[in-house]
Amino acid sequence: MKLKRKAFGLFIRQAEDGVWELLTLTFPDADGLRFPGGNLEKDEMPEEGLFREIEEELGWQQPRILRKLGEHHYFKPFIMANVERHDFLMAPPVETPQAWQYQVTGEGNDAGEVFTYRWIRADEVDKISDELRTFVTAEHIPELFAEK
Numbered sequence: 001m002k003l004k005r006k007a008f009g010l011f012i013r014q015a016e017d018g019v020w021e022l023l024t025l026t027f028p029d030a031d032g033l034r035f036p037g038g039n040l041e042k043d044e045m046p047e048e049g050l051f052r053e054i055e056e057e058l059g060w061q062q063p064r065i066l067r068k069l070g071e072h073h074y075f076k077p078f079i080m081a082n083v084e085r086h087d088f089l090m091a092p093p094v095e096t097p098q099a100w101q102y103q104v105t106g107e108g109n110d111a112g113e114v115f116t117y118r119w120i121r122a123d124e125v126d127k128i129s130d131e132l133r134t135f136v137t138a139e140h141i142p143e144l145f146a147e148k
Helices: 046-058 122-127
Strands: 003-014 020-026 037-039 064-076 081-091 099-103 114-120
Touching: 003 046, 003 064, 020 122, 037 046, 046 081, 114 122
Parallel strands: 003 081
Antiparallel strands: 003 020, 003 037, 020 114, 064 081, 099 114
């Protein structure tokens, strides 16, 4: 059985009203809201691959990792592979609007696609793809679920 190694960046920011928000993206054929990130290349360390994916999908270089949220192992029937996923909580390196679009660069399958980004709050966490919601909990990201 093949193994797909992946890394995702969960970017968090505090809005002007003090409420914490999480960056999500959508693209054609996406099931639910997703996070920037994707497949690691052979022998690529998770952080290294994550920075590459973020540059391709957002144009951001070397954003700051706040902490590793965890590593998750599971079988994904859609691709018939075992997945090793590394999720990191990150700080956005630039000011961003509430929503925007970005055309993906790089050599991957999604190169040229247009991703739509928007910030969400805790009350929309249920819209995140089931596959990627593992560490979107009060235990792992207490800031997001804190009372204002």
